[in-house]
Structures are given as C-alpha cells and as structure tokens.
Amino acid sequence: MQLAKRLDRISEPQTILMAKLGRELKAKGVQVIDLSLGEPDFKTPQHIIDAADRAMEEGYTKYPPIAGFPELRQAIVTKLQRDNHLEYTPEQIIVSTGAKQVLANAILSIVNPGDEAIIPTPFWVTYASLVSLAEGKNVFVPCGIEDHFKITPAKLEAAITKRTRLFIFSSPCNPSGAVYSKEELKALAGVFEKYPDIVIISDEIYEYINYVGKHESIAQFEAIKDRVVLVNGFSKGFAMTGWRLGYMAGPVELVKACDKLQSQFTSGANSIAERAAITALLADLTPSFDMVKAFKERKEFIIPALQAIDGVRISDPEGAFYAFPDISSFYGKSNGAAVVNNADDMAMYLLNTAHVIGVSGAAFGDEHCIRFSFAASMETLQEGVRRLKEALDALH
Numbered sequence: 001m002q003l004a005k006r007l008d009r010i011s012e013p014q015t016i017l018m019a020k021l022g023r024e025l026k027a028k029g030v031q032v033i034d035l036s037l038g039e040p041d042f043k044t045p046q047h048i049i050d051a052a053d054r055a056m057e058e059g060y061t062k063y064p065p066i067a068g069f070p071e072l073r074q075a076i077v078t079k080l081q082r083d084n085h086l087e088y089t090p091e092q093i094i095v096s097t098g099a100k101q102v103l104a105n106a107i108l109s110i111v112n113p114g115d116e117a118i119i120p121t122p123f124w125v126t127y128a129s130l131v132s133l134a135e136g137k138n139v140f141v142p143c144g145i146e147d148h149f150k151i152t153p154a155k156l157e158a159a160i161t162k163r164t165r166l167f168i169f170s171s172p173c174n175p176s177g178a179v180y181s182k183e184e185l186k187a188l189a190g191v192f193e194k195y196p197d198i199v200i201i202s203d204e205i206y207e208y209i210n211y212v213g214k215h216e217s218i219a220q221f222e223a224i225k226d227r228v229v230l231v232n233g234f235s236k237g238f239a240m241t242g243w244r245l246g247y248m249a250g251p252v253e254l255v256k257a258c259d260k261l262q263s264q265f266t267s268g269a270n271s272i273a274e275r276a277a278i279t280a281l282l283a284d285l286t287p288s289f290d291m292v293k294a295f296k297e298r299k300e301f302i303i304p305a306l307q308a309i310d311g312v313r314i315s316d317p318e319g320a321f322y323a324f325p326d327i328s329s330f331y332g333k334s335n336g337a338a339v340v341n342n343a344d345d346m347a348m349y350l351l352n353t354a355h356v357i358g359v360s361g362a363a364f365g366d367e368h369c370i371r372f373s374f375a376a377s378m379e380t381l382q383e384g385v386r387r388l389k390e391a392l393d394a395l396h
C-alpha cells in the first residue's frame, strides 16, 4: 500500500522504540533494567481514581464539550492563579488528549510551510517531529553540559531570522532536567519583546517535579504573555500517563484554532478523565509532592553514583526525573567485541551487554549524552548503576 509522503517527515520516537526493544528482551527471559520511558512508576492517587468512578456513576460517559468541561477549564484557571500567579479566563484554556496533542494542535495551528521553529537542544523528541509534520524548519540551538543545557539570550537572538515563528522549550526540561530561573526567563523574554511575531511554546509538564524550589513560567512576563502558549498536563505530576489528558493556556484565537482541529481529530478528550482531573487539580496535592520526594531520593542516589564512574560527566538535574550523562569520552572505545562510536552505539551497547535500557541523546538532539529515567524503584536503580559501571569500565 502506498502511504502519504508526510509520514516520511517523522519517525517513531526513540523512547518508544527502546522501550519496545526492552520488552522483546524481557519476553526472552532476560532480566532487563528498563530506564527508557518517562513515566512515574506510581499508581494514580486513589482520590483521583475515586473521582473517575463517581464520574461514570453520575453519567459523564458521553461526548464532552470539544475544549473540555467548563468546570475543568475553570479548575485550570484556578490552578494557574494558585500555583503560578497567572491570570487567565476559561476561554483561554483548552483540554486535549495529553500534552502531546496540545503540542500537535498548537504547532499545526501556528506553523506554515517554511516557517522556522527555534528549539534549544537537548529537547523533547516530539517537538521537532511536529514542526516537520507542519512542514516547518527546525532550527536547533546546541546547549550542552557547559551551558547547563539552557539557551542564553545571545544564542537565542543569533538564531532568530525573518522566518522565525516559534520557540519551543520545556522547563523543567526533558531530557536534561534543566530548570530556568526567573532571571533567566526574564532575559529570554527581553529578547522576545523585540520580535513580536514569535510565539513561545512553554512546556511545563514537569512543573511539580522540581528539586530547586519554585516553578517559574515565562508567561509571567506581561510584555510577551499574549504570545506564550503554556502547555501542561496530568501525566507526570499526578501519575496519570494512561489517562491521556493535557491542557493549554494561551491566546483565545489559538485556543479557537485548536478547538477547530480537535473537533475533527478527537471530538475532545476523555470525559471520565476530565472529570477526575478537576479533583486532581483542586484537591490536596500531598500525593503529588510525596512522589516528588521519592524522585528526589532516587536522584540523590543515581547522580553521584553515575558521576563516580570513570569517564562520565553529569549535570545535576534540577527537575523532571532523568539523568542525562555525557558519555562522549567513551567514543572510539571497545570491549573487544563491540565498538562505541556515538550515543546510538552506546544505547545499543548498554542494551546488549548490560541489559540496561536508556535512550540515545541523539534522539534529543545531543550526540554526547544518553538518557536514563530514574522513575524506577531504588533497587532497580542500584542494579542498573552496578551494570552500567561494569559495562563502561569494560570499554578501552
């Protein structure tokens, strides 16, 4: 069967591919340490599950409004005031099938063929694929370990051209764990002030998973707020990946455009998940912060443990749940059987020899690094690090 050419512009995310290879190894009876996927290893808090049960009993089993139930859009407005001191109206909010669909809606609504999107690297895999699908051009700005994986105002300004339509970033960042401070965001906002045609997509899905204090959003800067598309969701902070629910806060025209797309793609998000999400946002957040405490303990184990391996350089993540070590000092080395020449080779070497599954940094636009999720039990992480050390020490 001949498929549409647009499919050639994208590929399956490496994250999903590596998880698939891991499952295949497991099926063969191999004891795999899977650190590939970005998913909390906790169950959704019970009060949210109970709210979904109630929603079904109360008859919320029919099509929801395309942009989401008004009570949920209002709950999001309340959350943005409470947590972020940001003022929005419900008309500026749209709920979609995961933050991933929010991003797809937004990018397809903004980017015309040939438009440029600036994406600091490393970046979350999906951004670039969606820009390509919209026939836009990705302009990657390398921000390595020396920059703590963050873009500077000078680098941003140097990348801007007449065709720049979009800037996309996440803070806390997947994969690097970098968190932008208020001052850093203010400096970037200062650059955007000079370029009124650029829309800023700020992916804040790891907001609650922050180890350094308060989350800061670039939407707080009034001069650019009407061009900021704030993306957030329920997958990470509430351990609700399978519920598929995310949201956007942004300009009304864009919300309307996304509503139009969504009305043809999905007819809105899942009604039961939406009702439960109202409870998630408005109830006590202690279960979320308990998860964050567990992530922090694991981070405090895995980062020094990886750093202690000869040849590994690592930046301490300030948010999210990923270790993103620079393993480029091993390139060109071999264990006698396999040669590791790049990050893809390293991911496959570790999979084949240590049965530890990470994701090549190349998938995130950084050829020097590899990503390991630490959303896994302490025992899994301890065994993972032991195997990693053995496999890396074997490279000469």
Ligand code: PLP
Binding pocket: 038, 097, 098, 099, 100, 101, 124, 170, 173, 174, 203, 205, 233, 234, 235, 241, 244, 245, 246
């Ligand atoms: N944005 C970032 C930075 C992510 O890491 C992910 C999931 O891995 C998403 C968005 C997608 O989230 P959702 O599950 O809500 O689609």
